[in-house]
Amino acid sequence: MSRKIHIFDTTLRDGEQVPGAKLNKRQKIEIAEQLAKLGVDIIEAGFPCSSPEDLQAVKAISEVVRGPVIAGLARAVKEDIDIAWEAVRRAERPRIHAFLGSSDIHLQKKLRRDRETALEMAVQAVRYAKQYCEDVEYSTEDASRTDFDYLCRVIDAAIKAGATVINVPDTVGYAIPTEFGELIRRLKERIPGLDHVVLSVHCHNDLGLAVANSLAAIANGANQVECTVNGVGERAGNASLEEIVMILKTRNLAFQAHTEVNIKEIYRTSRMVSRVMNVPVQPNKAIVGSNAFAHSSGIHQDGILKDRATYEIIKPEDLGIREHKLVLTARSGRAALRHRLTALGYDLPAADFERVYERFLNVADRKKEISSKDLSSIVEIELTKVPETFVFRDFQIMSGSSMTPLAAVTLVKDGKELIDAATGNGPVDAVFNGIERIVGQQGILRDYDLKAVTMGKDALGEAMVRVEIAGSVYSGIGTSPDVIEASARAYLNAFNRFFANSH
Ligand code: KIV
Ligand code: ZN
Numbered sequence: 001m002s003r004k005i006h007i008f009d010t011t012l013r014d015g016e017q018v019p020g021a022k023l024n025k026r027q028k029i030e031i032a033e034q035l036a037k038l039g040v041d042i043i044e045a046g047f048p049c050s051s052p053e054d055l056q057a058v059k060a061i062s063e064v065v066r067g068p069v070i071a072g073l074a075r076a077v078k079e080d081i082d083i084a085w086e087a088v089r090r091a092e093r094p095r096i097h098a099f100l101g102s103s104d105i106h107l108q109k110k111l112r113r114d115r116e117t118a119l120e121m122a123v124q125a126v127r128y129a130k131q132y133c134e135d136v137e138y139s140t141e142d143a144s145r146t147d148f149d150y151l152c153r154v155i156d157a158a159i160k161a162g163a164t165v166i167n168v169p170d171t172v173g174y175a176i177p178t179e180f181g182e183l184i185r186r187l188k189e190r191i192p193g194l195d196h197v198v199l200s201v202h203c204h205n206d207l208g209l210a211v212a213n214s215l216a217a218i219a220n221g222a223n224q225v226e227c228t229v230n231g232v233g234e235r236a237g238n239a240s241l242e243e244i245v246m247i248l249k250t251r252n253l254a255f256q257a258h259t260e261v262n263i264k265e266i267y268r269t270s271r272m273v274s275r276v277m278n279v280p281v282q283p284n285k286a287i288v289g290s291n292a293f294a295h296s297s298g299i300h301q302d303g304i305l306k307d308r309a310t311y312e313i314i315k316p317e318d319l320g321i322r323e324h325k326l327v328l329t330a331r332s333g334r335a336a337l338r339h340r341l342t343a344l345g346y347d348l349p350a351a352d353f354e355r356v357y358e359r360f361l362n363v364a365d366r367k368k369e370i371s372s373k374d375l376s377s378i379v380e381i382e383l384t385k386v387p388e389t390f391v392f393r394d395f396q397i398m399s400g401s402s403m404t405p406l407a408a409v410t411l412v413k414d415g416k417e418l419i420d421a422a423t424g425n426g427p428v429d430a431v432f433n434g435i436e437r438i439v440g441q442q443g444i445l446r447d448y449d450l451k452a453v454t455m456g457k458d459a460l461g462e463a464m465v466r467v468e469i470a471g472s473v474y475s476g477i478g479t480s481p482d483v484i485e486a487s488a489r490a491y492l493n494a495f496n497r498f499f500a501n502s503h
Helices: 025-038 052-064 079-090 104-111 117-134 148-159 177-190 193-194 209-217 243-250 263-277 299-307 334-343 350-366 370-383 427-439 484-503
Strands: 006-009 042-046 069-075 095-102 136-141 167-171 198-203 224-227 390-401 403-413 416-423 443-452 461-469 473-479
Touching: 006 136, 006 198, 006 243, 006 484, 025 042, 025 052, 025 263, 042 052, 042 079, 052 069, 069 079, 079 095, 095 104, 095 117, 095 167, 104 117, 117 136, 117 148, 136 148, 148 167, 148 177, 148 193, 167 177, 167 209, 167 224, 177 193, 177 198, 177 209, 198 209, 209 224, 209 243, 209 263, 224 243, 243 263, 243 299, 299 427, 334 350, 334 370, 350 370, 390 484, 403 427, 416 427, 427 484, 443 484, 461 484, 473 484
Parallel strands: 006 042, 006 224, 042 069, 069 095, 095 136, 136 167, 167 198, 198 224
Antiparallel strands: 390 403, 403 416, 443 461, 461 473
């Protein structure tokens, strides 16, 4: 018989720890509502003691989102647990999720506690949380690098103190599937109490094994997996929700396990998370990447035309990806644009749609045809827009193989044009320096990614940057058929995010 696997989504907590992806309350509610539509079992809405804003966001989610359990994370100390309870207590089904390191390296180097003290802290934390809330999850952080006998003692004690869910994290993504599956099997064998609680795993992707490790755990008896949409999360990310769900669906017989996720909402959720968090999905990402269902070789195309099953194991439409035949040009009206946006998973409120439409006409004037990729990046730019303290107006560049590039940049602030010029190591660097001179703030470029989102000479370029400004990292995105302009818009977008944050 197929077992149900509980999907614990931590996009809004572990996922939000991605540098530059910090969400505000409105954005967190928007994602949480979509996660409820997706049918996840648990939404970890945040780490309420980490900031007053996060507390307010988790509170708001608990009040408005119905369906899934709403969990709030807490370290195994009273103050955190008090705040986590304050955040989730109005949820239809609240959960407090307490955690503490259990490996020697965490105990000695991070917590400076001996094993017995830490074990006692775990017990006290679960008992304390239990006074507030029936549903208490306990996580043994860095479990995969913890001494096995000690791990068993902590888990056993946490269950006896009242934990309803025990989570075994591979916090640093060190485990490999055979080992991790074996760990779960041995824990179940050694601790009879595990048969009466939910046994969860939480895998990170440092070695690219988060999904494989989660599946090995499922095969050995775990019945909850903690994961994030698009696999976003600390460092290399967390196990990807859509991959786990679709593996269990596609290979149900191999695992004899299933989830109750509404897979038709997968694509829409993926696009929303990417847009709102400003974290692009790599094109070859399994399940939701833009190339995941693109067949390019002649032999494959021939096979697909004869029978899709020759080269396709998942039907894209099952994930909510709708195919389209419509060609969008500057003459396409609102109805055609709306139709294509819906097919791409974007359900935009009227005001957002109008902004996208305006930008669409603008780009369509310069390009013959607007493809789905063009459209996605137009939407991403328009809807991840922050208040524009500075508006990009224009740039001019003088460059050549035997001269230092010089850029003149024009921005607008409060209706006033501001112009400045700067040199740089290359034309893009010169424009960035010009922007910095005008906004009066320096940035350190941490990440710069430029891609043609379409093919051909008139391809639309999309630039993504991460810029460190005053000690924090801000993301920026910009598109234009001109790659220097795309880069400049992205750079300025990051600065505008910084200014919006500092007000
Ligand atoms: O990676 C980890 O160990 C965590 C815990 C807080 C569950 O995120
Ligand atoms: Zn984690």
